[in-house]
Amino acid sequence: MAVAAVHAGGIADHIHPEPQGFVRKYLFSIDHKIIGIQYLITAGVFLVLGGLLAELIRVQLMNANGGFMTPDTYNEVYSVHGSTMVWLVIIPMLTGGFGNFVFPLQIGARDVAFPWLNMLSFWLFPPAGLMLYGSFLMGAPAAGWTEYPPMSLQGQAGTSMWCAAIFLVGVSSTLTGINFLVTLLKMRAPGMTYTRMPLFCWAQFVTAPLLMIATTALGAALAALFIERQFGVPFFDPTKGGSPLLWQHMFWFYSHPAVYIMILPVFGIVSEVFPTFARKPIFGYKMIAFSSCSIAILGFMVWAHHMFTSGMAPFLQLPFMVLTMLIAIPTGIKIFSWVATLWGGKIHFSTAMLFAIGFIATFTLGGITGVFLAAVPFDLHAHGTYFIVAHLHYVLVGGSLMGIFSGIYFWYPKMTGRLMSEKLGKWSFWLFFIGFNGTFLPMHNMGLLGMPRRVAEYDPQFQTLNRIASSFSFVMTIAILLTIINVLYSIKKGKRAGHNPWNARTLEWQIPSPPHYYNFKHIPSVFANPYDFNEPLPYRGLEEELTDSPAPMGAH
Amino acid sequence: MIAVLSVLSILYWWLMAPITSWLPEAVDKAQQIDSLSRFLLASGTALFIIVVGYLLYFSFAFRRRKTDAPDAIGVQIHDNHKLELWWTLIPTIFVVIMAVFSIKIWAGIQLGDNNGMVVEALGHQWFYSFRYPDVHGEITNEMHLPLGVPVTLHVSSYDVIHSFWVPDMRLKADMVPGIINTLRFTPTRPGRYQIICTEFCGTLHGEMNKQYVVIDTPQAYKKWYQGWQQKNAHASDAIPTQSSGAISLAGGDVNAGKMLFTQKCSACHAIAPFAHKVVGPGLKGVLNDPAHPNLVDGAAATPANVAKILQQGYKGDMGQMPNQTANGLTDKDIANLVAFLKSTK
Ligand code: HEM
Ligand SMILES: [Cu+2]
Numbered sequence: 001m002a003v004a005a006v007h008a009g010g011i012a013d014h015i016h017p018e019p020q021g022f023v024r025k026y027l028f029s030i031d032h033k034i035i036g037i038q039y040l041i042t043a044g045v046f047l048v049l050g051g052l053l054a055e056l057i058r059v060q061l062m063n064a065n066g067g068f069m070t071p072d073t074y075n076e077v078y079s080v081h082g083s084t085m086v087w088l089v090i091i092p093m094l095t096g097g098f099g100n101f102v103f104p105l106q107i108g109a110r111d112v113a114f115p116w117l118n119m120l121s122f123w124l125f126p127p128a129g130l131m132l133y134g135s136f137l138m139g140a141p142a143a144g145w146t147e148y149p150p151m152s153l154q155g156q157a158g159t160s161m162w163c164a165a166i167f168l169v170g171v172s173s174t175l176t177g178i179n180f181l182v183t184l185l186k187m188r189a190p191g192m193t194y195t196r197m198p199l200f201c202w203a204q205f206v207t208a209p210l211l212m213i214a215t216t217a218l219g220a221a222l223a224a225l226f227i228e229r230q231f232g233v234p235f236f237d238p239t240k241g242g243s244p245l246l247w248q249h250m251f252w253f254y255s256h257p258a259v260y261i262m263i264l265p266v267f268g269i270v271s272e273v274f275p276t277f278a279r280k281p282i283f284g285y286k287m288i289a290f291s292s293c294s295i296a297i298l299g300f301m302v303w304a305h306h307m308f309t310s311g312m313a314p315f316l317q318l319p320f321m322v323l324t325m326l327i328a329i330p331t332g333i334k335i336f337s338w339v340a341t342l343w344g345g346k347i348h349f350s351t352a353m354l355f356a357i358g359f360i361a362t363f364t365l366g367g368i369t370g371v372f373l374a375a376v377p378f379d380l381h382a383h384g385t386y387f388i389v390a391h392l393h394y395v396l397v398g399g400s401l402m403g404i405f406s407g408i409y410f411w412y413p414k415m416t417g418r419l420m421s422e423k424l425g426k427w428s429f430w431l432f433f434i435g436f437n438g439t440f441l442p443m444h445n446m447g448l449l450g451m452p453r454r455v456a457e458y459d460p461q462f463q464t465l466n467r468i469a470s471s472f473s474f475v476m477t478i479a480i481l482l483t484i485i486n487v488l489y490s491i492k493k494g495k496r497a498g499h500n501p502w503n504a505r506t507l508e509w510q511i512p513s514p515p516h517y518y519n520f521k522h523i524p525s526v527f528a529n530p531y532d533f534n535e536p537l538p539y540r541g542l543e544e545e546l547t548d549s550p551a552p553m554g555a556h
Numbered sequence: 557m558i559a560v561l562s563v564l565s566i567l568y569w570w571l572m573a574p575i576t577s578w579l580p581e582a583v584d585k586a587q588q589i590d591s592l593s594r595f596l597l598a599s600g601t602a603l604f605i606i607v608v609g610y611l612l613y614f615s616f617a618f619r620r621r622k623t624d625a626p627d628a629i630g631v632q633i634h635d636n637h638k639l640e641l642w643w644t645l646i647p648t649i650f651v652v653i654m655a656v657f658s659i660k661i662w663a664g665i666q667l668g669d670n671n672g673m674v675v676e677a678l679g680h681q682w683f684y685s686f687r688y689p690d691v692h693g694e695i696t697n698e699m700h701l702p703l704g705v706p707v708t709l710h711v712s713s714y715d716v717i718h719s720f721w722v723p724d725m726r727l728k729a730d731m732v733p734g735i736i737n738t739l740r741f742t743p744t745r746p747g748r749y750q751i752i753c754t755e756f757c758g759t760l761h762g763e764m765n766k767q768y769v770v771i772d773t774p775q776a777y778k779k780w781y782q783g784w785q786q787k788n789a790h791a792s793d794a795i796p797t798q799s800s801g802a803i804s805l806a807g808g809d810v811n812a813g814k815m816l817f818t819q820k821c822s823a824c825h826a827i828a829p830f831a832h833k834v835v836g837p838g839l840k841g842v843l844n845d846p847a848h849p850n851l852v853d854g855a856a857a858t859p860a861n862v863a864k865i866l867q868q869g870y871k872g873d874m875g876q877m878p879n880q881t882a883n884g885l886t887d888k889d890i891a892n893l894v895a896f897l898k899s900t901k
Binding site for chain 2: 066071072075143144148150151154238239240241242243244245278279280281283284285286287309310311314317318321322325326328329332333335336337339340342343344345346347348349357360361364365368369371372375376377378380381383384385448449450452453454455456457458459503531532533534
């Protein structure tokens with residue numbers, strides 16, 4: 001073990017030999033890049049499972065009187081679907097997956113601050129997933145991903161398993177948050193000041209404290225629900241002196257910031273993809289970074305907008321309504337800045353760029369309906385209906401998932417050294433975009449006209465709209481499968497990518513694909529913002545990266 | 557072109573396609589909410605058209621062409637403070653306008669006094685029941701309301717959380733066990749309107765939409781109401797409780813009772829002489845007051861009879877007191893409360 005260099009961050013640069021053998025290299029790896037890919041693959045498997053459940057939902061809803069499943073099975077299906085998508089797909093992909101793989105490379109670090117902790121974070125995640133799906137054997141949770149008591153107190157045995165599973169992913173998230181925050185604070189390469197960090201790093205920098213702080217509230221709530229279900233200590237049961245609203249407050253104190261955990265990293269992805277393919281600096285770098293910060297802070301002060309009809313004191317509704325509306329301002333600034341980045345560009349429509357542009361369109365619609373819902377009088381009508389389902393899928397599927405797909409097409413060459421098929425990618429994008437809007441746009445109407453959410457059967461007047469939605473959902477599923485096929489196919493058959501196929505300017509693209517075990521032979525130094533396309537690259541010390549000169553001890 | 561489209565969208569939502577063409581407005585509050593919804597839909601659509609319009613326009617206009625060199629770059633600008641100021645300022649002003657408009661409508665809906673006729677709706681797995689003043693027992697099929705008379709609707713639940721939503725009223729309140737939520741409105745349009753549960757409440761949640769609010773002319777309402785008064789003349793008012801039978805009062809804890817009293821009782825009762833009425837009578841010394849040897853229900857003022865009122869609730873001239881289940885009291889809580897009441901002299 002040798003200390004090879006001490007760089008400006010002040011943390012000693014320990015170089016260990018690269019582990020050999022499958023288990024230490026790929027299974028119990030401490031390399032942030034391998035861990036990132038592990039997250040992406042595991043979450044990808046859950047995306048398939050969650051997608052399967054989604055299709056079961058849409059098949060059930062083809063007919064107004066259901067009939068494909070019993071109502072009890074239906075309730076289990078959509079509850080596990082929601083829990084999967086939030087906790088086993090989107091959050092792990094964006095933080096554990098892209099976060100782990102990308103940002104340490106972008107700040108010029110050899111790894112995250114606590115590699116062993118990082119491995120622990122990952123290994124908490126597959127067992128949690130197995131537990132959630134194992135709960136089907138003992139009666140799965142059935143009160144939605146929000147599991148409001150007293151309903152969840154009546155739930156089957158699997159509801160306790162749900163508590164434990166989500167608790168585990170929660171611990172995993174919290175540890176990841178700590179790890180990322182310390183890494184970003186302490187391990188930036190010399191000269192990588194905060195205003196020179198790529199915006200994806202900013203996105204992770206703002207997400208990390210949310211992971212750390214908000215998730216603890218969820219942990220406490222889950223522990224309380226588990227204890228009440230198993231040992232009868234009444235936290236939430238009103239007939240024993242508990243308060244059902246206590247759960248709602250604790251749940252949303254986590255879950256509202258959690259929606260930003262699910263979107264801020266996507267803002268980061270889009271902020272990398274746009275300049276790269278428009279060949280222009282990102283417009284309003286500082287405003288984008290600053291607005292992320294203000295969104296994160298405001299995000300902690302608006303949770304009760306999910307509870308306007310639940311019986312909170314009317315006067316408490318006011319601050320929550322106004323603060324929620326305020327979030328529209330920083331969100332708008334971001335959207336305008338992205339659109340302005342396109343102005344005067346030389347736009348290359350790669351699949352990654354198409355998904356990023358599609359993201360802007362759908363996320364804008366989701367954000368606008370979010371502001372509607374912030375207005376208490378509108379929410380009195382729309383709460384608990386398919387309008388909410390439409391809003392949340394516009395921001396989570398049209399927003400987060402499209403962003404994730406953009407990120408996959410963008411960084412896949414860095415992860416594997418190969419390009420994905422652009423032809424298949426474009427098919428995937430267009431089918432996704434059409435299928436997605438066809439599925440979720442009609443849900444706005446259903447909700448406003450009177451269709452409640454979480455129902456296994458519904459009033460026949462909504463059957464046509466539901467059949468439209470179900471049909472388009474199959475198109476969307478095909479689109480997702482095309483991308484998954486593309487990922488698998490391109491590992492062996494994809495064109496060799498070279499180290500920088502997109503001609504991008506951030507640090508990760510200046511080193512080989514896939515990068516060495518320790519990322520950089522020498523830690524580079526940075527002397528400007530990465531996005532000036534008319535300037536030479538703002539890095540020093542990268543000369544040997546693409547040559548055959550020896551890597552740090554043990555790295556290849 | 558983008559500007560024209562957005563103006564058209566505003567006109568469309570404002571004039572041509574108000575929500576009312578799909579869903580009638582059954583109560584006064586629905587009109588207020590719709591005016592806000594029209595504003596939101598119109599401005600939201602306009603904003604959407606502007607953003608997506610520019611997105612598409614720029615994507616088209618600034619695409620890389622065949623004639624461009626492969627390494628061609630775009631215009632290298634980083635920001636434009638004037639532009640950024642505008643697109644911060646205009647949305648801010650817009651948010652302020654929207655907030656003011658929303659608050660105005662909000663105040664009209666949420667801040668009224670409880671007046672007019674008082675009706676209660678209660679959620680069960682999986683149906684609603686309704687209670688009317690001076691009608692014994694509960695009505696479990698339809699809820700009738702007279703046209704033009706202000707209504708104060710209290711909602712709560714017997715078991716899990718349900719919700720009371722009538723899309724034609726645009727109003728909704730969750731029915732949370734142990735909490736009473738209130739909606740206030742005046743029916744303005746006769747008809748039958750579906751009541752729908754929007755808070756997941758178990759297996760048959762999806763079927764909790766089979767009951768209706770019927771808005772009648774005052775005469776028809778009166779007939780319906782009197783019919784129920786007669787029909788239910790002998791029905792029991794006692795709300796069924798989960799625990800039945802006498803409660804053991806041994807070991808009641810005065811301090812715990814005092815705390816519970818502030819939490820659960822003090823909204824309606826003061827620790828003051830009998831005549832000091834808040835909603836119900838003052839309770840200072842109920843068990844030791846020679847001037848009032850009897851409780852409101854006529855039974856002797858003994859600990860057991862006080863416990864019975866706490867257990868079963870009470871309904872009389874002054875109004876209605878929730879029972880043990882609705883108030884979220886355990887048997888032990890009742891023992892503690894009785895001990896506390898006994899200690900007040
Ligand atoms: C301008 C931004 C946004 C605003 C103003 C906003 C506002 C709201 C409001 C007021 C609700 C509650 C509606 C109700 O339950 O009655 C809601 C629900 C929801 N929002 Fe947003 N939202 C915004 C962006 C987002 C984003 C970015 C995400 C996720 C990526 C998101 C995810 C959700 C989810 C999942 C729900 C439904 C939760 C449930 O009941 O299951 N929202 N939003
Ligand atoms: Cu929220």
